[in-house]
Amino acid sequence: MTQYRTAPLAADAIVMMRDGKMMMMKDGEATAPMDYEITMTDGSTVMPDGTMKIKDGKEVRMKEGQMMRLNGKMMAGGMSMDGDKTLKGHTQ
Helix, strand or coil: CCCCCCCCCCCCCEEEEECCEEEEEECCEEEEECCCCEECCCCCEECCCCEEECCCCCEEECCCCEEEECCCCEEECCEECCCCECCCCCCC
């Protein structure tokens, strides 16, 4: 079984599945590959391979272009699933 380390994140941290790899995002730009497991503030966990484990134990794999904010909210195309505009420079 693969072991991952956890690390603290900035409050505005976003992770994204990009070109089949999980990436750390800042101000709408990829900053580094995600090489460790991240636990979001809602208790969900994201692994470097894009597997998300939700608090209830359900596992889901992130798809290309999907993003997750540190609070555990999923995003697509720079917008949270509830419609909040969150990434700089994003237009619809």
